[in-house]
Amino acid sequence: MQKQILIREAKDYFNITLGLMLYTFGFTVFLLPYKIVTGGIAGIGAIIFYVTTFPVQYTFFIINAVLIVAALKILGWRFLMKTIYATFALTFLLEVAQDIVVRPDGSFYKLLGEGNDFMSLVIGCILTGTALAIVFLNNGSTGGTDIVAAVVNKYHNISLGKVLILVDLCIIGSCLFIDTFGPVEIRCQKVVFGLCTMFIECSMLDYVMNWQRQSVQFFIFSKKYQEIANAIATTTDHTITILDGHGWYTGKETKVLCLLAKKSESVTIFRLIKVIDPNAFVSQSSVIGVYGEGFDQIKVKVPKNMKKKTLKGTDTDNKGS
Known part of the structure; x- marks a missing residue:
């Protein structure tokens, strides 16, 4: 380290x-x-x-x-x-x-x-x-x-x-x-x-x-989703979300990997996917901004009255539940 x-x-x-x-x-x-x-x-x-x-x-x-x-x-x-x-x-x-x-x-x-x-x-x-x-x-x-x-x-x-x-x-x-x-x-x-x-x-x-700093979003459809997720997480240190999907035509259940990464990391991620599953279906799209979890910080100012109202509303909901 x-x-x-x-x-x-x-x-x-x-x-x-x-x-x-x-x-x-x-x-x-x-x-x-x-x-x-x-x-x-x-x-x-x-x-x-x-x-x-x-x-x-x-x-x-x-x-x-x-x-x-x-x-x-x-x-x-x-x-x-x-x-x-x-x-x-x-x-x-x-x-x-x-x-x-x-x-x-x-x-x-x-x-x-x-x-x-x-x-x-x-x-x-x-x-x-x-x-x-x-x-x-x-x-x-x-x-x-x-x-x-x-x-x-x-x-x-x-x-x-x-x-x-x-x-x-x-x-x-x-x-x-x-x-x-x-x-x-x-x-x-x-x-x-x-x-x-x-x-x-x-x-x-x-x-x-x-x-x-430009970031991209990946949706990866593959039967070898577990191996791909392990390889990406180990190589890039990014966390990955696994979504439950349902194919309309086939009617089969499937798993979808959702990943946010820097654009400069795209080539590395594509290489990992191709090595594990060359037939994987991958969607890549640009995103305007990514905040938190290793990316940029949220830098907007929160007015005091808004903060009080939000926290008060949250406390009320918790008491009601």
């Missing part, structure tokens, strides 16, 4: 590192050279860098340190240890990457050339949005506004992307008040570009996370 936990943790850290490397590549190669303002702490760091030339990585580190201390009690050590690791790792990666993309005269290399700001924005945000999703899916965070999003998502059924949009609006909108960016029309352009980065990045974040 301890070995499995260590392997799982090592896998998380490995995937988080890959996500951070992808984020660093997208941010420093496609966004920073074109002075594109993004959301999050990286966006704050970029704005400060454009105005004062204060290194992005140091702003990122200082703000994250404050937020980590503030969120320690709410999110716990396990989540924040990975956030602390990500903060140090991303600070280091940003510093190394900026040294690579800066010319000897202090200007940045522009991979797509001059005048391709928007195309660079699209590519960069697709990469950074995907990178953030990889980090979140492995129980980590790049810190900053991700910590704020994780705190909100823990107690409310609001997607991470939506929370980040609300926070990023404030950061991007601040460009309107910074004279360093130039005339008002240029500042408005920066805000429009920033809104585009926010939309693309958050859309990619939600898309990748929802795709990875």
